[in-house]
Every structure is written in structure tokens, then in C-alpha cells.
Amino acid sequence: MTSPVLLLLRDPSGATGHDAVAADQPVALATDLGITRGDGIFETITVVDGIPQALDAHLTRLAHSAALLELPRPHEPAWREAVFAAIDAHDEVAEAFIKLVYSRGIEGSGVPTGWVWLQPSADFTRERTEGIDVVLLDRGYASTIATTAPWLLQGAKTLSYALNRAAIREAARRGADDALFVSTDGYLLEGPTANVLLRLDGRIVTPKTDLGILAGTTQQSIFEIAQVNGYPTSYELLTPADLMRADAAWLVSSVRNAAPIRSVDGVARAIDAELTQSINAGLAARTA
Incomplete structure (x- = not known):
């Protein structure tokens, strides 16, 4: 089918x-804590020519986020089965994405809610x-936040994305x-x-993950490609000055893949088109 595919897990x-479930039908009640409180987690997985990219890494991170939120451990076979069922139910397209959503469920029920959603990706050419x-x-806090205030859940991919969306709107306001x-x-x-990834002094680097950031599945794949x-790779303490002096820089994510940064705060910087193409070709060629 060409319309989005929606699957509800019986026991996530x-x-x-x-x-x-029909794409225009509900899968969660209005009182679900994932909706009323953002009390849940999610993953977004790119599907290229019918192959879910970095599926193992995404399922591992789903379990890690669940542990940080003290949610019941997601049953990996159930989620894996639903991922492939969604792919099989949809007409093959060049690029699509699957979203896994795992909520605490109705308050007081102790029964979590989980669903899988697949639809074609936008064109990020x-x-x-x-x-x-x-x-x-x-960001409003120090780089030690994950250690000093672990209850802020830095490093978990939660449904509480209002601040993230506000940051994207602020970026748009600034052009x-x-x-x-x-x-x-x-x-x-x-x-x-x-x-964020930088090519800096002949190596590919990214900020250390103990700074309260989400460990990236796409970033991990790019390290393997590099x-x-x-290219040597490393996790480091990086500053805006490092960003400005880097030979190349990218923002990398599961659906958009590697997007080279061409300006920072209005200051133009060079992009490496050849390396970017190589990275994105490597990402598209993954079979796991």
C-alpha cells in the first residue's frame, strides 16, 4: 500500500x-501518559529499498531509553517483528522511515502502549x-548535567520534544x-x-556522549564508514571555535542522513561535497 502503515503492538x-490499524484511526487513548505527559520514548529508523537501517542499534537505544525512564523493558522480538511487518505491508519506495513509539500507557494501569508507523521520507536532496x-x-545548562542531574533524562530519546521543536522554530526565525x-x-x-560531526585535523570527531547528549545511531555508522x-575517529570536548576551524562539518540524523553545515550564525564555511556524498552513499548501502 502507498498510504502510511500503522501497527499496534499487543504487548510491547x-x-x-x-x-x-487504519492510518486515520487512533492507537492510544486521550489519557495515555505518552500524550498527556510526554512520558514515553521513540526511535526513528530509515528504510532504504526495504532495508531498515541500523535496526539493532535503534532497538538497543530504545531499551536504553526505557531503562532511563524506568519503563518496562521493551520486548525486542515484538518490536523487530512489527518493523518488518510494516515494511512488508507498504509498497517499496526508495526511502521511508519507521517510527517506534513506546508510552507508559494509561496512568495507573501499569500497561505500556506501543506502536509502529511507516511512511515515505521527504526529499532531502x-x-x-x-x-x-x-x-x-x-542549551541553558552546563556540560556536566548528565552527572549532576540525571533525573533530567539527558541521553534518553523521550517523547518530550517541545523544547526541540521550539529550537527549530527559533532557528527559522533567525533565517x-x-x-x-x-x-x-x-x-x-x-x-x-x-x-554534529567535524572533520578536524585529519580525523572525524563528535562531542563526547557523557555531556548529556543522545548517542547517535547515524553518527556511529559514519564512524564505521570513516x-x-x-579517517581516525574520536569523541571529544569540542567548542564553537573547533566548529569554525574544522575542514568540514555535518549535522547527521537517521532520516536526513549527513547534511553539511554551510554557515554558522550567518558566517559561511566550506563544505566537502565529495566526502558528504561518500558518507551518504555509505549510509544508504548499509544492510543492517
């Missing part, structure tokens, strides 16, 4: 099995080839495509929906 934390304009935004957060003590963190192509 305990058994296999799911039911197909312009962002991948021409690049994106980025602004730096103060940019996206944003990159900076800690109050001056370190690069991540974008609202993406990780290592095959002879």
Missing part, C-alpha cells in the same frame, strides 16, 4: 504480536548536497535551517534532532 514489553545554515543556541546547542560552559552538544576510509 512482553510478547510478540501486533494488529494493523537539497540538504544533503547544498548544505544547511545553522545557528548556535544556548537558518537548524540549530546546534552549546552548553553554558562553552561546549558543543547536539542539534534538536541531530548529532574508519574504513582511513
Whole structure:
């Protein structure tokens, strides 16, 4: 089918099995805590020519986020089965995405809610080839936040994305495509929906994940691609000055893939079109 595919898991934390739901029908009650409180988690997985990219890494991160929120551990076979069922139910397209949503469910019920949604991806050719304009935004906390305040759930991919969407709207108000957060003590963190990568002094680097940022599945895949192509990789403390002196920079995410950064706060910077094409070709060629 060409319309979106929606599957409701019968027991997202305990058994296999799911039911197909019409795309215009509800899968959760209005009192579900994922809706009323944002009390839940999600993953977004790119599907290229019918193959879900980095599926194992996404399922691992789903379980990690669940642990941080003290949700029942997601039953991996049930989610994996639903992913492939959604792909099989949809006409094959060049690129699509699958969203896994896992909520605490109705308050007091102790029964979580889970569903899988698949639809074709937007066309990101312009962002991948021409690049994106980025602004730096103060995230409002220090780089030690994950250690000093673990209850803020930094590093979990939660449904509470209102702040992330507000940051993207702020970037648009400033005439940019996206944003990159900076800690109050001056370190690069991540974008609202993406990780940042730099080619710096002959290596490919990204901010350390213990700074309260989400470990990226696409970033991990790019590190593997870079290592095959002879680039050393590392997780480091990086600053806006590093961003400006880098030979190339990207915001990377599961659906948009690697989008080269062509300007920061209105200051133009060079992009490496050849390396970007190689990275995105490598991402599209993944079979797992």
C-alpha cells in the first residue's frame, strides 16, 4: 500500500504480536501518559529499498531509553517483528522511515502502549548536497548535567520534544535551517534532532556522549564508514571555535542522513561535497 502503515503492538514489553490499524484511526487513548505527559520514548529508523537501517542499534537505544525512564523493558522480538511487518505491508519506495513509539500507557494501569508507523521520507536532496545554515543556541545548562542531574533524562530519546521543536522554530526565525546547542560552559552538544560531526585535523570527531547528549545511531555508522576510509575517529570536548576551524562539518540524523553545515550564525564555511556524498552513499548501502 502507498498510504502510511500503522501497527499496534499487543504487548510491547512482553510478547510478540501486533494488529494493523487504519492510518486515520487512533492507537492510544486521550489519557495515555505518552500524550498527556510526554512520558514515553521513540526511535526513528530509515528504510532504504526495504532495508531498515541500523535496526539493532535503534532497538538497543530504545531499551536504553526505557531503562532511563524506568519503563518496562521493551520486548525486542515484538518490536523487530512489527518493523518488518510494516515494511512488508507498504509498497517499496526508495526511502521511508519507521517510527517506534513506546508510552507508559494509561496512568495507573501499569500497561505500556506501543506502536509502529511507516511512511515515505521527504526529499532531502537539497540538504544533503547544498548544505544547511545553522545557528548556535544556548542549551541553558552546563556540560556536566548528565552527572549532576540525571533525573533530567539527558541521553534518553523521550517523547518530550517541545523544547526541540521550539529550537527549530527559533532557528527559522533567525533565517537558518537548524540549530546546534552549546552548553553554558562553552561546549558543543547536539542539534534538536541531530548529532554534529567535524572533520578536524585529519580525523572525524563528535562531542563526547557523557555531556548529556543522545548517542547517535547515524553518527556511529559514519564512524564505521570513516574508519574504513582511513579517517581516525574520536569523541571529544569540542567548542564553537573547533566548529569554525574544522575542514568540514555535518549535522547527521537517521532520516536526513549527513547534511553539511554551510554557515554558522550567518558566517559561511566550506563544505566537502565529495566526502558528504561518500558518507551518504555509505549510509544508504548499509544492510543492517
